[in-house]
Amino acid sequence: MSFIRILFISFVFSVLPQVVFSQVSVTISKEITKVDGKSFYIHRVEKGQTLYSIAKAYGVKVEQIVKYNTNAKKELSIGQVLKIPKNEAFSHIGTDKPITPEGFTYHKVVKGENLYRIMYDYQVKLDDLQKYNKDLTTNIQIGQWILIPNKSFLKAELVTSKYDSLITYKVKRRDNFFRLEKKFHINQQQLEQLNPEIKESGLQKGIEITVPYFEDKSNIPEYEEVSLDTISYEIVKNNELDTNYHCEKIEYNQHIYKLGLMIPIYSNLDADIRVENDYLIKGIDEYVSFRFIEFYQGMKLALDSMEKLGFKAEVFVWDTKADTNTVDSICMLKEFKELDLLFGPFYSKNVKRVQKAARDNSIKVVDLFSPYFINADSISQFFITNSSVNNKYNALAKYISDSLSNYRISIIHQGYDEDLKSLNSLKNALLGNNIDTNSIYVYDYTFNGLNNLEKELSSDKQNIIFNLVDDEAKISDFLRQLNIETKDYSIMVMALDKVWGKYRTLELDYLSHLKYTCATDYYIDNSDSFVVIPFEKKFYDTYKRIPSKLGYLGFDISWYFGNEIYYFGSNFSECGDRLPIRNISTNYTFIKLRQGVYRNISTNVIQYDNYQKYKKN
Structure with a gap:
């Protein structure tokens, strides 16, 4: 019986025309008001929006919206104004990850963690955690979901808290900072603090910005810099648990993990491959559809080897066609949102799009070739396989x-x-x-x-x-x-x-x-009769070709992370040095750069001598 099921999905658009294109996105309102000391978003219903879609966007339950908008229970109408409560989230225990509001990340507690470790890792104060997780105490439990506000959200909260009420204003043709200061009684620094995007773009006609509304104009706050407190590591050391439990190997792991591979196979160019006779067949490198196929083939061999160890997985392979719209569509799929680990995408232009979806769904991402760094607030957990220039x-x-x-x-x-x-x-x-x-x-x-x-x-x-x-x-x-x-x-x-x-x-x-x-980062010792030569033979027997660099990388990356997740479970991030894993081209060693970001530091020093290449480290 096979314990690894691979689903190759290459036609996202044709599979989900109604789901992908009929949903109306819900934008979080910038209008905020206070009623009896409680903060509410002011949301205006747009065509196609439902109570469910609005609740999902704001990270609240439908019942919470109905509680403060009794008329919404019967029906919604275009332009209808709803009060959406802020700060209504609860931490809880359960297998299903709750809906994640914009500006937040959900963290699932694992063995060896305590609340002080989570505070330090995310640089969030206890007061802020308790503010967004009612009934949260330092006595947390394994499996508990804790809502973590992102740094950008906390800064925005500090800024907006200075004003009793905020409204949305559409910039007019002759507006400038001087005119807006006269109209809304705040200066340019305060406007840019409330709307960081206008620092770069400036005031452009038609854009909507957030401005305060003052009933009492005698009590207008002045501009002041906003910064977040730093959580010292001392709080962790003084309240540390035995972290060995966190990296304890799982014996006879029977869990079925969900893995994803986003790879450009270009199935839309299938007609270019089909020819009338063999004489018209080009060299394999001339077909863009085969550019990355070896990575998938190497990955499949690694998963076959993992299966013999007892590893169980459901693997989803999506053809991105190197197209941003296709990538966006994949990120909306139910199967994508349930992933434990994602490999890809292969092109840098799509990495940031995937990061946000991964963060919203607590998916770990293995970055394959992206040359640039990422914003830690925009991700869940991100593993960079290329070592740095430094x-x-x-x-x-x-x-x-x-x-x-x-x-x-x-x-x-x-x-x-x-x-x-x-x-x-x-x-x-x-x-x-x-x-x-x-x-x-x-x-x-x-x-x-x-x-x-x-x-x-x-x-x-x-x-x-x-x-x-x-x-x-x-x-x-x-x-x-x-x-x-x-x-x-x-x-x-x-x-x-x-x-x-x-x-x-x-x-x-x-x-x-x-x-x-x-x-x-990449070196193959072709004289290695113990590992390299047997792998090349297996690859050739299976695919009728000798593997190139992508074939080896597909195997190595999948073998490394397959072992990590099999022996340490979904929360393997801190355990990379506990399991010696021998790869074919590079033996990965990941270090934690900052919260959520891990980078490989292993590299090979290779020397040419007498027409041969030798590894020197």
């Missing part, structure tokens, strides 16, 4: 410090902003590994740097040369000139593989003679 430079610096001696370090760049950022990162890494600053020399291409570097090569030391330039022609010329110097000097060239690895014209002769040494 970490790669640190790996190279550590190799120099640990393995080399009697060296002279040269760094060459061409003065661009990216070069200077890399130069700063590299210098910090070298100094952090106790490398003497007197042995470091910097050259600029724009000031005859390469010629000066060659003139100053040391005849009695190992010349280690870092090239920070991202220009194929310059790199090729750099290698050619330095290769000539190897007759008289000992030279080792260093760079990041993510830069040099994308260029195909670099001469292997030069790289080998210059002992090119790089830091990379």
